[in-house]
Amino acid sequence: MNLFYFIAFLSIFFSLLVIFSKNPVYSVLYLIVTFFTLTIHYILLNAQFLAIVNFIVYMGAIMVLFLFVLMLLNLNEDSEPMKSNLIKVAGVVAGMCLLVTLVGSFRALGDSDPLILKNPEIGLVKNLGKVLFDEFLLPFEISSILLLSAMVGAVLLAKKDPKKI
Numbered sequence: 015m016n017l018f019y020f021i022a023f024l025s026i027f028f029s030l031l032v033i034f035s036k037n038p039v040y041s042v043l044y045l046i047v048t049f050f051t052l053t054i055h056y057i058l059l060n061a062q063f064l065a066i067v068n069f070i071v072y073m074g075a076i077m078v079l080f081l082f083v084l085m086l087l088n089l090n091e092d093s094e095p096m097k098s099n100l101i102k103v104a105g106v107v108a109g110m111c112l113l114v115t116l117v118g119s120f121r122a123l124g125d126s127d128p129l130i131l132k133n134p135e136i137g138l139v140k141n142l143g144k145v146l147f148d149e150f151l152l153p154f155e156i157s158s159i160l161l162l163s164a165m166v167g168a169v170l171l172a173k174k175d176p177k178k179i
Contacts, residue, residue, distance in 0.1 A: 018058055025051040038084050046077045063139045 028048040035041040049072045056065035135141055146154055 018055075021051050021054050021058070025055070039081065042077060042080045042084060045080075046073055049073045049077065060134065060136075060138070063142050066139070 025048060028044050028051065031044040032041050032048060035044060049068060053065045053068045053073070056068060
């Protein structure tokens with residue numbers, strides 16, 4: 015239980031660093047560390063598949079893409095336009111909505127009892143694979159064919175001369 019609170023503290027700490035960091039590259043790096051702490055939370059909750067997907071997809075692919083985009087944009091404060099008052103008001107409204115959500119969740123936190131799962135092996139990859147390849151085999155294969163056709167279509171659209179196909 016102490017490990018959970020330590021990782022939760024790290025998650026909140028690095029999330030705040032994402033928000034308050036002035037350099038966007040550092041902000042993305044803090045976001046990667048935040049996703050890593052969330053992966054540890056998934057492992058603590060016995061949700062191995064979510065931990066693997068979070069690690070590979072978010073930390074491995076999306077955050078690296080964010081870093082490349084930020085490095086290619088070459089953001090300078092001189093070229094940044096002034097923010098209008100409408101954007102500032104929208105930021106204040108969004109912050110107030112977040113504050114109301116946090117207050118409501120902290121109130122509900124004291125009323126709840128700990129949740130005990132009937133099947134503690136529900137988040138294991140082995141059980142997910144059994145369900146995926148037994149009950150949902152046809153939709154799984156159809157989605158793989160759909161993704162393959164989308165990939166072929168993207169390659170064909172990216173070619174220079176469509177008449178040579």
